[in-house]
Amino acid sequence: MKFFKRARNSGFIIPDFSNSVKYFDNTKCKILDGKLLSSHFVTQAQNLRSGRKIPCLAVILAGDNPASQVYVNNKIKIFKEAGFESQSFFISKEESTEKKLFQTIDMLNKDDNVDGILVQLPLPNGLNTENILNRILPQKDVDGFLAHNLGTLATGELNSAIACTPFGVMALLYAYGIDPSGKNTVVIGRSNIVGKPMSLLLLSADATVTIAHSKTQNLIQICQNADILVAAAGQPEMVTKDFIKKDAIVIDVGIHRKENRKLCGDTHQNVKEIASALTPVPGGVGPMTIAMLMLNTALAAWNK
Secondary structure (H helix, E strand, O other), rough: OHHHHHHOOOOOOOOOOOOOOOOOOOOOEEEOOOOHHHHHHHHHHHHHOOOOOOOEEEEEEEEEOHHHHHHHHHHHHHHHHHHOEEEEEEEEEOOHHHHHHHHHHHHHHOOOOOEEEEEEEOOOOOOOHHHHHHOHHHHHHHOOOHHHHHHHHOOOOOOOOOEEEEEEEEHHHHOOOOOOOOOEEEOOOOOOHHHHHHHHHHHHHHOEEEEEOOOOOOOOHHHHOEEEEOOOOOOOEOOOOHHHHOOOOEEEEOOOOOOOOOOEEOOOOHHHOOOEEEEOOOHHHHHHHHHHHHHHHHHHHHHH
């Protein structure tokens, strides 16, 4: 469990849910409950903050994307529950220039009270996301997106912030007693936010890793060989039961809103007929992403 060593050194532990499993209705498919595990980490954070610096996250929201506003509010809510501090900086679409964002980030970089800086994505059109994210100091990059932090992940050092979604997926696997060592794993998606760091973390856990993407040939056949399948394709209900090896573990990273306003992931409902375990949408990977943002901010504050 090398990926969790830094967190464990600060007092966090991964609880054991392997003997308290619940199943999706009318199936033999286990629910990998991210909402439950997230609440455990929030409780741990509440207990661990005593006598330590109270971690502080600064969130920058540029533009008027309503979904981004919801995500920011959810993050602030978790930080409040943990007893942590947060600051919000809302920049209107009209004021969202590179200069304005640089000024805000530079101010927060210099503020010793701020332990983590998060720029909510996506940014308004016309802004260079890479340039703006790279303005954040590596030690305050609690999203784990910067090249420095991705680089330490690639070299196996695991001594800085790990991208929140893959970090949360790994914690969820271990909480339910799923050890990736020696397993065939397939990650659908190659983004710097999920696909690449997810693959690196699985590799650090001694899994055999295949990265699939939009140009992959024979995708279904490749996925059918996976003991653990991570769906981060960004396409609603793309992964059906035809993709799934019998009794495979499936991690659904996607979240989409269908025409009927209901939420769905990258996997189809019929995946439950074949898989032995699956993350629900909502309530699976989403809450874990926010929990690991909180954990990364705590580690940034306490490991200075």
